Amino acid sequence: MVQRVVVSKLLNSSRPLVFGMIHVPALPGTPSNTLSMSAILKKVRKEADVYFKNGVDGVIVENMHDVPYVKPPANPEIVSAMSLASDQLVKSRDAHRPGALTGIQILAAANLEAMGVAYTTGLDFIRAEGFVYSHVADEGWIDGCAGGLLRYRSSLKADHVAVFTDIKKKHSAHSITADVSIQEMAKDAKFNCADGVIVTGSSTGSAASAEEMSQVLRGVSEFPVLIGSGINGKNARDFVKAHGFIVGSDFKIGGDWKNELEASRITKFMRHVNSLKR
Template identity: 50%
Template sequence: MKYLQLFGRLKSTVIGMVHLRALPGTPNGGSPVQQILEEACREGELYKKAGIDGVIVENMHDIPYSLCPGPEITAAMATICAAVRQACPGLPLGVQILACANQQALAVALAAGLDFIRAEGFVFSHIADEGLVNACAGDLLRYRKAIGAEHIQIFTDIKKKHSSHAVTADVSVSETAKAAEFFLSDGVILTGSATGQEADPRELQGVQRAVHIPVLVGSGVTEDNVEKFIEANGLIIGSHFKDGGDWRNGVNYDKVISFMDKVRRLRE
């Protein structure tokens, strides 16, 4: 399995988030790209030193998000991700570009030598806080094929957080996961309703029964509740690893160390 080859384990893979400062052209932007790059590399190095299993670089501070971020975002992300790749050799790295800029993320991953992307809106349309998001699986996988990036894995959100799914209320999260598997997702990501909100452990179990691809939990995992999610293939953690549990803050190395110590005990 590609997931095992990448991370070296099939369960309880821990993936930390590097939330970049606001990039050029965004409302809160203003920092030079070089400064943002250096901070991202520092956080990547902290994660690697703490023994984490992987990292995702994301433009989280680029609020409010656009469904069509400009070329300046793609260029900055490629430059920063290439630097993080160099700073963290051997560490599995991914990228997400908000919002729903999945083809751009693939292009960045290919250019920067990354291993995977996190993609939104893979199957089924929904209304996000950025606007209408339409399914992209067909176009995205054709693009991956066209640019020779088939070695880059695509992990896909299902029933994405910060979104209304009323239009697909008759489609359960397990059925959504099955559709993503049918449309060749490399793994599905289950979240709570918003950043930092805990996912439903019962939904996790249902999705795990429904599909034969990796199932990751993408929000709300903490040292206090990790027992509920330890059987997931992956745990994507942002807020809990930051000072004060707030995604806006920097990575707290001691919190990462403490979390990884507990995860290792649970794995045993």
């Protein structure tokens, strides 16, 4: 089995690894787009530089400002734009923190497109939606995609690109899988060859459940479990058994994901996390 670098780093770290989120400004063709592509890329590079200079372990680019989202496939201009954004991320990493981890999520549920971008731009992983089971999101029904996604990865010979998947994903309804516990879903994600799972709260900025995290950790062993929303300096210790934290809102001015990054918040958070031990 391929040993993916990001998986090894997550499992062998003595503390949760920290991944900062770059919420890429609204892209061309989306309702909120106001910036030129050059301005968007300048902002992506600036935020990536701030993150890496302040000691995060990795950075993820995501087109979160592209609301309202649409079901896959993503439009060609979105894939092109996210490829350019990913290239800026990689250049920043190489300039400031070689060896740091990089990832991508393309909304909504554009997992094939994210895999293609990750492979061609040299990213380490993707964050996938709807990997196993199905759910209803605000953009509609999202089907499980494990089989098609991993066959696509194999066809690209992109086996080094890890797939981390949300389970009981935020901003979604899960009535159809109400009889499947989050622990069972994590087990099925592992069985279907995901590289790790992400536990979240109900929405962006909402804290996950420490009990749900514990259930997942009891259900899967030697398998990365990340916390994907609501992590901050006050509750990080509650989730210290997780392998990674994905942090967006808490690194922004006022703790609001829509605002600018605040370097001092990143530095303070990293100082706190560096004192934690799994």
